[in-house]
Amino acid sequence: MTAIGIALDDRDRASLDGAHGPAMQFAMRLVLAAAEILGARSLVSVTFAHIDACFYSGEAHVDFAQYLLAHGARLAIPAWTNNGVVSLADPDIRPEASDPQTVMGARKLMQLYERLGCKPVWTCAPYQLPGGPRYGDHIVAGESNAVSFYNSVIGARTNKYGDYLDVACALIGKAPYAGLHLDEERRGDILIRTDAIPDDWKNDNIFYHLLGHYAGQFSGRRIPVISGLPPQKTMDSLKALSAAAATSGGVAMWHAQGITPEAKTLDHAFQGGAPGAILELTSALLAKARQDLTSAADGPLDMVALGTPHFSLTEFERLMPFIDGRRLKPGLAFYISTSRHVRHEAATRGWLGDLEKFGATVIADTCTYYSPAVRRCRGHIMTNSAKWAYYAPGMLGVEVSFGSLAECVESAVRGEVWRDPRLWTNGLP
Amino acid sequence: MDERPAVIAARILHGGVARGNVLTLTEPLSFWGAFDPRSGEIIDIHHPQKGTCISGTILLMRETRGSGTAPGGMAEALRLGTAPAGVILIEPDINLAIGAMVAETLYGRSCPVLSVGEDDYAKLAQEAALEITAGGLITPLPRAVPRA
Numbered sequence: 001m002t003a004i005g006i007a008l009d010d011r012d013r014a015s016l017d018g019a020h021g022p023a024m025q026f027a028m029r030l031v032l033a034a035a036e037i038l039g040a041r042s043l044v045s046v047t048f049a050h051i052d053a054c055f056y057s058g059e060a061h062v063d064f065a066q067y068l069l070a071h072g073a074r075l076a077i078p079a080w081t082n083n084g085v086v087s088l089a090d091p092d093i094r095p096e097a098s099d100p101q102t103v104m105g106a107r108k109l110m111q112l113y114e115r116l117g118c119k120p121v122w123t124c125a126p127y128q129l130p131g132g133p134r135y136g137d138h139i140v141a142g143e144s145n146a147v148s149f150y151n152s153v154i155g156a157r158t159n160k161y162g163d164y165l166d167v168a169c170a171l172i173g174k175a176p177y178a179g180l181h182l183d184e185e186r187r188g189d190i191l192i193r194t195d196a197i198p199d200d201w202k203n204d205n206i207f208y209h210l211l212g213h214y215a216g217q218f219s220g221r222r223i224p225v226i227s228g229l230p231p232q233k234t235m236d237s238l239k240a241l242s243a244a245a246a247t248s249g250g251v252a253m254w255h256a257q258g259i260t261p262e263a264k265t266l267d268h269a270f271q272g273g274a275p276g277a278i279l280e281l282t283s284a285l286l287a288k289a290r291q292d293l294t295s296a297a298d299g300p301l302d303m304v305a306l307g308t309p310h311f312s313l314t315e316f317e318r319l320m321p322f323i324d325g326r327r328l329k330p331g332l333a334f335y336i337s338t339s340r341h342v343r344h345e346a347a348t349r350g351w352l353g354d355l356e357k358f359g360a361t362v363i364a365d366t367c368t369y370y371s372p373a374v375r376r377c378r379g380h381i382m383t384n385s386a387k388w389a390y391y392a393p394g395m396l397g398v399e400v401s402f403g404s405l406a407e408c409v410e411s412a413v414r415g416e417v418w419r420d421p422r423l424w425t426n427g428l429p
Numbered sequence: 430m431d432e433r434p435a436v437i438a439a440r441i442l443h444g445g446v447a448r449g450n451v452l453t454l455t456e457p458l459s460f461w462g463a464f465d466p467r468s469g470e471i472i473d474i475h476h477p478q479k480g481t482c483i484s485g486t487i488l489l490m491r492e493t494r495g496s497g498t499a500p501g502g503m504a505e506a507l508r509l510g511t512a513p514a515g516v517i518l519i520e521p522d523i524n525l526a527i528g529a530m531v532a533e534t535l536y537g538r539s540c541p542v543l544s545v546g547e548d549d550y551a552k553l554a555q556e557a558a559l560e561i562t563a564g565g566l567i568t569p570l571p572r573a574v575p576r577a
Contacts, residue, residue, distance in 0.1 A: 026534055030527055037442055037523050057461060057498050058505035063535050142497040162497045162524040164504075164531050394474070395462075 006035050007042045015172060021072030023171070030168035035176035044177040048133040048156075049079040049170035050126050052142035053163040054113040056085040056106035064164060065112035068171070076173030079118045080126045082143045083310075084110045087365035088122070089340050094366075122365035123339035125239065125310040127154060135261055138181055140169040144250070145243035145309045145387065151253040153238045155261035157181045160252050180253055184271070186262060188225035188255050191275035192218070195228045196282050202230050204423065205318075206404035208237035209386035210289040211281065212244025216251050217292075218279060225269040227257040234314040243309050244386035293389035296399035298417040302379030304328075304408050305368045307337035308388040315405075316346045320354065322409040328359035329415030333377070340364040359412075369395060382417060384408050437549045439517065441565040443526040445533075445541035447515035448560040450573050451553070452486035454478060459494035460502030460525065469511030487559045488513035489550065492520035503528025507538045515541045515561045519550050543567070 014020060015028040035043060053061060085106035086094050096103045114120050124143050126132055127150060133139045135155035141147045142161045150156040159179040161169060169175045179185050192215055194202070201207045215224045224245070232238060238259070245251035255263035263269035306319075319336075328334050336355070338346070343364045346352055355362060368377060369388045382401045383389050389402040401417050410418045455477050458464060463473035469484030484506075493499065503525050506512035512532075516525055526542045533539040541561050545553065549567075553559060558570040 030530060033443070033526060033530060034523050037521050037526060052497050053501075055498065057501040058466060058508070060504035060508050060532065060535065061501050063508070064504070064531055067535055144497065160497060162527060163500045165500070165523065165527050166497075 006032060006040060012043065012172070012174065023068045023071035023073035026071070027073070027168035027171040030165055031172050031174060031176065034165050035178070038176045038178040040176035040178040042177045043174040044138050044181050045173060046138045046140050046169060046175050047077055048137060049077055049140040049166060050082060050143060050146050051079050051113060051118055051166050051170065052082045052161075053167050054081045054084060054110055054118070055163075056102065056109045057163075059105060061163070062105055062109050062112065065109060065116065068167070069112060069115060073116060073171055075117045075170050077170055079170040080121045080129075081110070081113055081118050082122070082146075083124045083366050084122055085366065086110075087363060088120075089364040093363055121339060121341060123310050123341070124367065125312065125339065127235070128310065128312045129339065129341050138175065140166055140175055142166045144246035145239070147252050148242035148246040148254065149239060151180055151186070152242060152255065152260050153235065157186075186253060187223065187271040187273060188263070188269040188275065189222035190219060190224050190277040190279065191266070192224050192226045192279045192281055193228055194226060194281045196280060197228075197286070199230065201286075201423070204404060205237050205240060206384065206423065207286070208240040209244050209384070209402075210286045212241040213248045213289045213293060213386045213390070214281065214285055215241070215254065216245035216247060216249025218249070219245065219251050219254075220249050221251070222276070223253050223255070224251065225255040225257065225263060225266065225275065227266065229256050229259055232259060234312070236312055236315050239309055239312070240386065247387045247390045290402055293386055293402035294400060295393050296380050296401050298401065298419065300380065300416045301332060301382055301401070301411055303333040303335065303377060303381045304412045305335050305337070305381055305383045305388055305392075306385070306405070306408060307335075308367055308369055308383070308385035310367075311336050311338040311342065313342050313345050316342070316351055319405060319409070320351055322406060323354065323358040323360070326358060326409075326413050328412040332359070332412055332415055334358070334360040334412050335368050336360055336362045337367045338362060338364055382408050382411050435552075437545060437553065437567045439543035439545045439549075439565045439567055440521065442521055442542040442544060443529040443539070444563055444565065445515070445529070445539040446561060446563050447487065447541050448558065448570065448574060449485050449487045449514035450558045451556050452481070452483060452488050452513075453554045454488065454490040457490055457492045457494040459496045459499060460506070460528070461496040461498035463494065464502055464506070466502055466505040466509055466511055469506065483513050484511045486513050487515045487517060487561070489517045489554055491550070492518060493522045493525060496524070499524035500528035500531065503540070504532040504535070507532035507540060508536050512540050515559075516543070517550070517553060517567070518542070518544045519547060520544065
């Protein structure tokens with residue numbers, strides 16, 4: 001036991017006493033400080049970490065990683081890396097001259113985490129790669145969409161771990177046994193019904209971005225339970241929902257009745273209790289969500305941004321028929337962010353060549369919304385991502401139109417925002 | 430009547446000593462994206478106190494706005510000397526405490542992060558300046574202190 005009443009095993013105790021070196025001692029102190037603030041009585045063993053501290057936000061991040069490497073840090077568990085501020089795979093998209101301190105700092109930081117032994121996947125959607133955590137695993141993640149997806153869709157258990165603490169937990173192999181690691185903290189709080197929404201809509205990916213945006217706004221940090229969703233052929237819409245709800249409301253977990261693993265029934269999701277509130281999603285609320293995510297009037301476009309969170313292989317598969325035999329309007333930019341793993345898979349299917357003919361650029365390791373990673377990232381930009389649409393106006397100072405994948409492609413070909421009458425006249429204002 | 434100001438015992442999230450003038454935030458602040466560690470200023474266009482410099486203050490805010498990168502904002506501000514002298518919250522926050530712990534190890538510079546109850550918070554927000562001891566005791570100072 002520590003002075004604050006947290007149970008430790010011999011290895012933890014040795015780390016705390018400095019027997020495994022200063023870096024491990026420091027990591028143990030960080031984990032215990034967090035445990036104390038959370039009121040945890042013990043630590044829980046974790047089997048996987050998704051590291052966010054590799055995202056450069058200043059020299060302190062570099063100094064932290066260097067300190068660890070210089071003082072004997074060793075990872076206890078597999079640790080995969082989140083997006084970088086720059087791309088190591090595509091250095092040209094953000095040349096050093098654009099902002100030398102940030103670009104060089106970000107590159108150096110990414111290299112330091114590779115040296116520490118992290119698996120360099122550089123993706124905000126690590127759950128799209130093989131070999132990740134499974135149902136019931138206790139893990140550590142910090143990227144908000146990944147936290148939401150792992151908890152909700154996979155049924156792995158993580159709190160939203162901030163930078164430095166994520167690394168400390170990965171070094172020690174343990175996390176404070178508190179919050180979403182505990183059964184009772186995973187209970188649904190409120191119910192969102194979707195029965196009033198037409199089935200056509202529920203089969204289009206755009207619905208899940210809008211639903212997520214609404215669910216996040218309404219839930220805040222509570223756990224929403226969503227009923228009435230159809231079976232899912234891919235994980236893509238559940239990814240959209242995870243990202244949008246985490247962005248607009250900080251939702252770290254949600255359930256979908258009959259779809260997510262801890263919500264076989266409503267009773268299961270609410271663990272035998274009753275919802276604290278019941279909401280009925282309407283077409284008008286979806287239309288409002290689209291307006292929230294659109295800062296620009298329809299009109300000429302400068303760029304289209306897809307892949308927030310990183311585009312999956314099944315999203316590429318869905319995109320390919322839309323671009324077949326077409327060409328985007330000259331002068332427009334079209335970016336798709338993905339992981340190097342998924343880009344490689346897309347390349348082996350011959351899709352990258354077709355995308356290049358269409359005029360699209362597929363970038364890996366990073367994203368377009370938080371940094372001017374790409375040239376021409378200004379003016380009026382269209383995206384199919386609620387998360388991108390939420391952050392980009394503030395981060396990049398651009399105007400955003402939010403739309404479906406089909407709308408994004410058609411708008412790119414026309415050079416101006418096109419609205420799909422099938423979506424917006426079918427019961428939606 | 431005893432005229433000495435009442436001492437308030439806070440919960441220590443990260444311990445340290447500090448003194449400074451009180452700055453009370455009317456809305457939660459994220460230490461990443463909403464605050465610029467290079468200038469020490471609030472830069473979030475949605476924050477009612479945009480443009481205010483928080484450096485060297487005893488910063489009172491009911492809670493933080495969550496961002497996983499917030500520990501980096503705190504550590505970077507301590508590195509650059511633009512951090513608050515101390516932070517007093519109602520809702521305990523891990524991110525600021527972890528950021529302060531990391532900066533203490535890396536740079537030998539720290540910032541106590543404390544939490545108090547609603548009533549104590551309301552009292553502290555009325556003060557011009559505060560002193561924080563290593564044991565988490567908060568004492569009002571009789572007048573504003575000159576900036577270091």
